[in-house]
Amino acid sequence: MALKKKEIALARGTEGVDPKARVAVLAYHKVGRPSASASVTWYYISEEIFERQLHWIAESGWEVIDAARFLQGLDDPGSLPDRSVLLTFDDGYQSILHCALPYLNSFGFPAIIFVPTGLVGDVSRFDEKTREPMEPICSWDELRELQRGGVSVESHGVSHCHFSEVDRARLVFELESSRRAIIKELGANSVMLAFPYGDAGSGYPETGRALVEAGYRCAFLYGGGAQSFPISDPYRIARIPMGPDIELEQILTSPSVAGKV
Numbered sequence: 001m002a003l004k005k006k007e008i009a010l011a012r013g014t015e016g017v018d019p020k021a022r023v024a025v026l027a028y029h030k031v032g033r034p035s036a037s038a039s040v041t042w043y044y045i046s047e048e049i050f051e052r053q054l055h056w057i058a059e060s061g062w063e064v065i066d067a068a069r070f071l072q073g074l075d076d077p078g079s080l081p082d083r084s085v086l087l088t089f090d091d092g093y094q095s096i097l098h099c100a101l102p103y104l105n106s107f108g109f110p111a112i113i114f115v116p117t118g119l120v121g122d123v124s125r126f127d128e129k130t131r132e133p134m135e136p137i138c139s140w141d142e143l144r145e146l147q148r149g150g151v152s153v154e155s156h157g158v159s160h161c162h163f164s165e166v167d168r169a170r171l172v173f174e175l176e177s178s179r180r181a182i183i184k185e186l187g188a189n190s191v192m193l194a195f196p197y198g199d200a201g202s203g204y205p206e207t208g209r210a211l212v213e214a215g216y217r218c219a220f221l222y223g224g225g226a227q228s229f230p231i232s233d234p235y236r237i238a239r240i241p242m243g244p245d246i247e248l249e250q251i252l253t254s255p256s257v258a259g260k261v
């Protein structure tokens with residue numbers, strides 16, 4: 001008898017199940033179309049594709065967890081569902097509020113948005129000299145709206161700089177000042193950070209120490225696949241870069257990713 005698509009996915013996902021919890025952290029940037037008459041790049045995901053991806057997750061047996069549950073899982077991996085998905089969005093674009101949030105809410109999915117606090121209410125100036133269109137970044141009020149909609153606001157540094165290109169004093173500033181701003185403006189204890197450009201700094205062990213000293217509990221890279229918990233280094237957690245051509249079904253049901261990583 002031919003199995004339905006969903007049954008195949010579930011069957012493959014449980015193949016060689018790792019007794020430890022498995023976690024897939026998805027890293028999105030922009031949802032919808034550019035706000036100006038610019039061309040769409042890989043970092044944009046249409047609403048249609050975004051909805052399709054969320055729909056697949058909802059049907060797949062993978063469970064979307066929130067920031068608090070993820071943090072609990074770092075200390076107590078047994079508390080996580082066997083297949084956990086964390087939805088993350090980098091840079092704090094307004095399109096996440098206007099285009100992504102309605103879909104997240106309709107599926108009842110929590111998420112995390114990583115914001116460069118020095119650019120709140122501004123545009124993505126760090127893309128000025130690239131071919132990536134600059135997009136408006138949420139104001140604090142808009143971030144509060146996201147927060148009310150089930151999205152945790154976390155740090156993406158202050159200025160969206162490459163951590164490997166700054167000295168220690170600047171690194172400490174990027175870590176401490178962004179965290180302080182989120183706590184002050186949103187009353188949330190931000191303890192997660194996504195490295196801008198996925199750049200964890202050149203002297204990595206030092207960055208890890210600086211993160212601990214600044215009060216962070218974990219930090220995310222940009223790249224990699226799903227992973228097993230307990231995780232070897234919570235300050236370098238892999239994330240799956242999400243673009244319009246990423247076939248979640250393929251990634252999350254492939255035994256090499258879902259079962260053995």
Ligand SMILES: [Zn+2]
Nearest residue numbers: 090091196197
């Ligand atoms: Zn970024």
